[in-house]
Amino acid sequence: MTAQPPKPPALPVPPGELRASHDDREAVVEQLRDAAAEGRIDLDELDARLEQAWKSKTYAELAVLTADLPRVSSAGEELPPLVLKGGMHGASRGPGRWEVPGRVIAHGGLAGVKVDFTRVECRLTEVAVEAYGEAAGVTIVIPEGWAADTSGMDPGIGGLKDKTTPDRLPGTPLIRLTGSGGMAGVVIRHPNRRERRKLDNNPTRD
Template identity: 55%
Template sequence: MTAEPARSAARMRASDADREAVVEQLREAAAEGRIDMDELDERLNLALTAKTYGELAPITDDLGGGPAVQATGEPLVLRGGIHGVQRKGAWQVPPRVLVHGGIGGALLDFSGAECGQRVIEVEVEGQMGGVRIVVPDGWGVDTDTLDPALGGLRSKVTGEREPGAPLLRITGSCGVGGVRIRRPGLRERRKKR
């Protein structure tokens, strides 16, 4: 019964972000000396021409550090609605997250999350309540294509992305409520201990 969903997930079409996540994992493996330059070139060609998750998965299977691609096509969708929504504590990070602030706002806290992804696509719609994102130390954040709209972007995330750490690629619109990005505070750090 579980073989059929796994087989159908392997046949799902891979996105550019999925291929890019594999490319990033391959480059890090080459920088760490786990594969040589010839093997890197060969695997990069395979990754860039892969059309499905089933074609991408074997390219990085022997590299460890968690899968670069999760064979689930379903993004995590959070909708703030009137009362708001939070995703925090221990949770499994999918390759794609959609967050709508609604009126009550949305909190997306990665500080206690389990993440096997190299690149996580986070599409935000700040709407009225806005979106708050908590990013662990060492993780990278890319907001280059995020539309500031009326609410704007306020990011307190500084520092370099550590090798092997995930990259959050945040796109969408800040809406009226805006998007706020920060590192874990004292409270989150205590809870993690």
């Protein structure tokens, strides 16, 4: 029996051809309605674009509907990326209140990194988090009601532990996680019992 030649590796899907989610469509619908309220498009065109938005299946199809509209930036999108490096002594951000930028980069290094979003007020629809576990790992803590998309994450040797729930509350950001688990891995989760107790005892801590 002749051995079959190995199949070539699948080519990565171009970003525009990635499947859009319900939240992606809703964000475009909201932008279109705001544009109509500002007089940028008339009501007939609004109806046509809204119908197409709900039918769109990819990012590219959605992008066409808002390509001629000015992009409205949300608080945090214009901030520079937050870069945390574990190095020899470790690094962390939170759980106090801090302004969340649109992009966070965490390198576990030799002592680890923890990024805690539990006390932040974030008006972004998405936060891009790049996590590289390296030798000591990265831990990301998000509030109950936030959700994470970890499909773009390479687990590496250390692996990825996604302990979050998919139950995203309206108005909360999506954490879009990419990067690599490295040797020690990456964990993304909601607060554990001890952290929840601290939040309940002092919910307004700065």
